[in-house]
Every structure is written in structure tokens, then in C-alpha cells.
Amino acid sequence: MDVLISPQQLHERLGTARRPVLLDVRWVLGAADGEEKYLHEHLPGAVYVDMDTELSAPAVPGEGRHPLPDPAAFAAAARSWGLNDGDTVVVYDDAGGTAAARAWWLLRHAGCQDVFLLDGGLAAWRRAGLPLESGPVEPLPGTAHLSWGHMPVASLRDVSRVAAEGILIDARAPERYRGETEPVDPRAGHIPGAVNRPSTDNLTPDGSFRSPAELGRAFVDLGVRPDRPVAAYCGSGIFASHEVAALAQAGITAALYPGSWSQWSNTPGTPAAVGPDPGRAENPPQKG
Template sequence: MPILISADELAARLSSGERTVVLDVRWTLAQPDGSEAFRAGHVPGAVYVDLDRELADHDVQGAGRHPLPGEAGLTAAMRRWGLRDGDTVVVTDDLGNQSAARAWWLLKHAGVADVRMLDGALAGWRAAGHPLETGETTPESGDATAHFGSMPVVDIDGAAGIPAEGVLLDSRAAERYRGEVEPIDPRAGHIPGAVSAPTAANLDADGRFRTPEELRERFAALGVHGDAPVAAYCGSGVTAAHQVAALAIAGIDAALFPGSWSQWSNDWARPVATGAEAGLTVK
């Protein structure tokens, strides 16, 4: 199944009546509640997804700031969004898919076969001249059920072992990787042996994913070669899903470490590295 859909392709699907569920995952670290922005303008028919409440389970302790939801919780959310078995789902945001990728990854993990990201996200939709809709969207309840296991995952011990046999990509900004700043987690730095690969570099100047060839070159320069295992983490498992998606576009399978730096840095028995690793930090 394709990973991306263009604005024109999505508009054609919507105008034809071909069943398509559009999910708007408006979220940033600074503004986690994107509901007001959603109401001000979204792809017609899109349903707002609350990343903090629906794509995470904060009752889970010790697993980072955005622990994965359970199957029951995600099933309830999917049905609220109107998902039915066999639906084509398109996710978007206003951040180059860096938050929407969390929904892409979770739905793929839950067994939804056809999940795509709107390439260029909402900015790409606007640039293509397509209209926005305002207000709320209340879909009919769906009947889809989450069955986890379709995407590779590593836990904190698995993440610790990846650098010895493969590549562990740190998806945060390079200055956070180096330990120069840390706006939210208790310790600054990175998992020892991890390679700096800021997620924003997966996108071009228009906020669209780079071509598969460009992404393959990018990841090859970071040491991703052959069949060695690859995993990605970020601050709390949100933008690392974007890294997994970029790797998939490049034809590379990668695991997600959902707990990410928020879990690692809160475990004081875990070592922390700082600074840039020679030749492998990409800004």
C-alpha cells in the first residue's frame, strides 16, 4: 500500500465519494491541543484526533510521556473517528506530518492496511488550492478493531542494544541530541551509540517528504546499510514515527522505541551521552 497521498489525489477521492476517512492530528509540543486550529479550517470531512488523549495512554507509568494506548483504547478512538474495516485512512496535520505520523504508525500497528499521510500536510492542501471546512465533524460510529503487532517495536532494553548491531536514530533536533538544551525531559543528551537524524530533514522546503532516492542517501550517510536492524526514537515517540515513515518510503524497515528519550532520561540507571558523534550528526 502507498504511504503518501497527494492533495490532488485526496481531493479526487473525496469528490468521487470513494470512502475515505481523513484524520487531522493537529499537535505540537508547545500547543498540544489543536482543536481550535482544527475548527478554524481543515480538510472537508476530516475528524479531529486528540494526540494526547487518543494516541497515548497516560495511565501507563514509566513508559515515557506518550505511552502507547492499548488495543481497547485505540479501538474506542477508531470507532469514534468512524473507521470501518477496510477503510482507506488519510492522516494529516499542519506540521509536515510530524505529528500525524503517530496516527499513521499506530493504525498500521493496529492492522489497518491502507493508511496514508497527506504529503505536504495541510500546507500542501492549501497550496494546491483546495478548500477548507470550518467547525466540528461528528462522524457515524465505526466498527473497526485494533489488533496490534503489524509494526516492529523495541522496548528500552532493545533500544539500548541496537547500536551494537545496527543503527539507532535520534529524531530530535541536533542541539537536543548533543545535550546543549533540554526543554522538557530531566536529563540532556542522547542514548549512547545513537546517531543524530533530526526528523525535519526528511522534508523538503515545501514540507513534503523527500524522494525515496534522497531519503536512501540520507540514511546511508547515517550508517543505515543492508540488513542490520534500525530503530528510531525521539522525545516521546511522536516524531520518531515520522522517521519510521521516512525509512519506509526509502524501502527500509525500522522499529519504533515508543518510550523514547522521555523514558530513557527518567531511568537514572541508564547512561547518557552528550556531544556529537564523529561524522554522524546531521543538522
């Protein structure tokens, strides 16, 4: 699966008759200034996409902080971005694709074939000296016909089996995986059996993706094998999409657990493991 497009490749395509649809997905946990940053500066013709209202359903403790959107609502949002059948879509952010990967995954899940992450995001575009613009972009509504279910999905009931029979990857920061801190969800720790690989480890220091060969070696070292199931989760399913994209870049198909730790930790009776050991299960007290 082709995942990435370089700034130079994208710039060339913007000058063709089949201009890609550009989506700006700037989002950071705990911040609400993504649209403000977009209005200040964005790629030419890019449409701003809101993580919380367009790429997620409303938060529900039993489903997580960023449940997958309703398919019909997502299709309507995609048409509002100007998406038509057969369009190529390029998504980007200013954080190495860690937020934009959610849009990449959802569009793939909805049946779009030509969806790419801008490798290195806005920073790489700037380094290449390519043009930017400011202000809102209001595209003509598109007519895309989307479906649902084209990417593997793991449910809350699936992930323990994946951890036992294959590799379940926790894409959060190491201190959250170990249970040393939990700034958002009701319990600290990780799903028993999960191994930790922060999504940021998929990137070079300049925010571009590591090479497919380098990613492949890292995932093999983690225990990924062709004959074993692989799934990824994070706090609420956002950064785990980046993990799935990195696995795809390495030629590995992986499922996304959308509910992630925000669903797991809100579900009574689910065990939590703490520390660097994937399998040591404990039940730390809930907040409050």
C-alpha cells in the first residue's frame, strides 16, 4: 500500500488537471488552535478538517474519547471538503502526520483508494520552499460515494486475543504505557500483553517517516511476523492510525483498535498492566 507523497511530488501534481484534494488536519491533544493555525498559513487550496467534529463521533466513556464517526456523517463531511469519486487526497498536519493519519485511515476505511500522507507535513513543505497561503478555503461540494469497512478493525473483545496470539502495539508515550502518568483517562497503564512503540518512533528527527526497510526491521524486532495478527492502539485511536500507516509503509497489514485506552480504561473489569513488562496485569485505582 502506498502511504506517502513527498512535497516535491505533491507540488508537481498541484499543477495538473487532476489536482489532489488537500486536507489540513492540525490537531494536538488539549489544544484548540488548529483552525487558527490553518487560517494563518496552509498549503494552497487546502481545506481545514476538524478532528473532533468531522473525524470522530462525540465522546462516550463506553466507546472512547474519539469514536469512529458515523459512516453517513463522515461521507457528508468528505463531500463538504469537495471530494468526488476518483479524486486523489493528500492529508497533512504540522506534527509528522500523527494527527493527519486519522483522516488517511478513515478515507481508506471508507473506500478511497488514492489517499496519501504528506511525508514530513507542513515542516517539509516549508523546508522545500514551496508556496503557502492564508485564509479559509470553501470548496464546491463534492459528490463522492463512500462505503465503509475497507480497513481492519479490532474491537475491545478482539485485542486480548491479538495480544496473546500476535502483537498488540501501544503507540503512546512510554511513561503512559508504563502507567507512570495518565493525564486524560481514568486509569493508568496498558492493555496486558501489549508492547510499546510510540508513534513518534516512526519518524526521523525532521518529522519525515523512516524508510520502509528501517520500519520493517523495527517491527520485526518488536515481534511482528507475517503469520501473526497485528493491531495498534493509543489513547483514543488517533496516534494508533499513524502506527497503522507506518506498518503499511513497511508492507504490514494491521488492525486499528479505535476505542483504544480511553475505552479500555473506562470499561469495568478490564485489567491494566503497569511497568515495562507487557504482561504484568494489575488494577490501579480509578481516578476520583
